[in-house]
Amino acid sequence: MGIYTIRREGVQEPEDVGVVIEGTTVMNNLGSVIMAFIVLFGLIYALDLSYPNDLKYTFDF
Template sequence: LLSWMPLFLHTGIGATTIGVFHLKDCSSADEDIGVVLEGIRVLSNLDSVPTAVAMLFGLIYAMNLAYPADLRYTFEVLQKIVMELDGGKLSNKALSLKNHLYE
């Protein structure tokens, strides 16, 4: 499956600290959905993006990883508000967003 991916995609994935990817070749039916940790594709060929996000959170929890500092609030909102995991302990920014969402 890697043979159809251009070099810039390999470089972009290699420069990613943590994330989910969805690669699709428009000229064929080839696609890949997976998880990247520290620039390494740790999971691929997953069924869907929501599955990849759930797997990413599972890996973060199982490996006791910290969220990247620049994405801390994004991951906190996904985990605690969207996925409703440990929602009682919110930062002020996440709590403010939650209050605005549920007004």
């Protein structure tokens, strides 16, 4: 599960930003990494996916 970006060398804006779950691209052309992050968490909630064990303390302060 993750977010990918495709950029051309020398260009600051990404050409494509998307979300990958279990090796399959489920959303693409999201426009920004922030939007992809929001969509990823929405998909985790909507699809009732279990959060990866190695990331379970990511948002623990």
